[in-house]
Amino acid sequence: MDYAANLALFLLEKTGSIFKRWDGRMSAADQRALFGRNLGRGTIVIDGTSETVACRVSVCFGLDYDYRNVNKWSAL
Numbered sequence: 001m002d003y004a005a006n007l008a009l010f011l012l013e014k015t016g017s018i019f020k021r022w023d024g025r026m027s028a029a030d031q032r033a034l035f036g037r038n039l040g041r042g043t044i045v046i047d048g049t050s051e052t053v054a055c056r057v058s059v060c061f062g063l064d065y066d067y068r069n070v071n072k073w074s075a076l
Contacts, residue, residue: 003035004051004073010034011048019048023056035076039069 008018015022023045028038035053042057045067054070 001036003076006034007046007053007073007076008048011046015048017048021045021047021049035073037076039071042068 011018011020011022023043026034026044031038031044039053039055040057042055045052045054045056047053051073052070053073053076054067056065056067058064059066
């Protein structure tokens with residue numbers, strides 16, 4: 001399955017361009033269907049310009065964010 005193509009089509013549908021950024025929440029089943037793995041429970045960030053997908057979680061009692069499980073589309 002070509003997960004990079006799925007991510008590009010998802011960005012095109014949600015933002016209108018494959019070169020924009022989308023961030024939001026997704027269930028584990030939706031994550032596995034879209035890009036083949038579960039990144040976590042935080043906010044999912046899909047960036048079309050750098051072609052990465054990551055999980056952003058709140059740290060330090062909500063005062064800061066940490067990006068975890070950062071993956072290039074080609075590595076999915």
